[in-house]
Amino acid sequence: MFDTMTFTKILGGFCGAFLIFLMGKWAAETIYHTGGGHGGEEHAAGYAIEVEAGDDAGAEAEEGPSFDELLASADVEKGARVFGKCRACHKLEDGANATGPHLYDVVGRDVGAVAEYGYSGALSEAADVWTAENLNGFLEDPRGYASGTSMSFSGLNKAADRANLIAYLDTIGE
Template identity: 45%
Template sequence: MKKILLAASMIMGCFQTAAAEGDAAAGEKVFKKCAACHSVEEGKKKVGPTMFGIVGRPAGSVEGYKYSGAMQEAGYAWDEEQLAGFLAAPKKHLPGTKMAFPGLKKEEQITDLIGYLKTLK
């Protein structure tokens, strides 16, 4: 019985890890909300900077894009925690940002979107 419970626990742990990673395919669909302003192509800017290589990139660092002072002075790299906070409530996470999007309300969409963004390298 203990072996069965241990096996079930291990399987559930795998599912939880996968859920925490986000579903990149679902995240690509969520990105459609972002696509009017952001490109996923390297070097291609729109109203907002490209999202290509965003994960791990210092905030406010796409060359040739005019960022708000707040973004230029953010002082962090776009890791999962910073992205999650910004995607949930951009103006709350980084007061003074130019981004007009109000944020994603569903945690699953945020996790999935980050999973997708991690593929853009």
């Protein structure tokens, strides 16, 4: 039937095709990798470390100061540095809209009040006025606070950064 040379050529062809398939798969995963591991966030890289359930009182002690306390002791200069993350899309000058609306006199302003800016409808459903508390919630997780917002920023994780930024924005327009 087949001699050894023919069999070797057929087997080599299959092995070569399989190798090209694997290399293509590897190249596609490298090019189109979006992070998060296989299957999303629930399968993040690393090891799960189980700990014993403890007192809830200990968890409360680790939370730190409340947002009101952080806002009362906020550092305006640090807030100006945090604003660097916002600068790409927002301007501080009155009426100077960019990708996002201007933030001149934003603390205490009605939500969606900049007439020259086309807001997404999600913001007006989330709040009426940009109070410090509303800004805190929005800056922590914009899409969670106002589902459907067009703001693509993922948010500020640190409460102190949010308090400093809000204190800084409160000085703009005084």
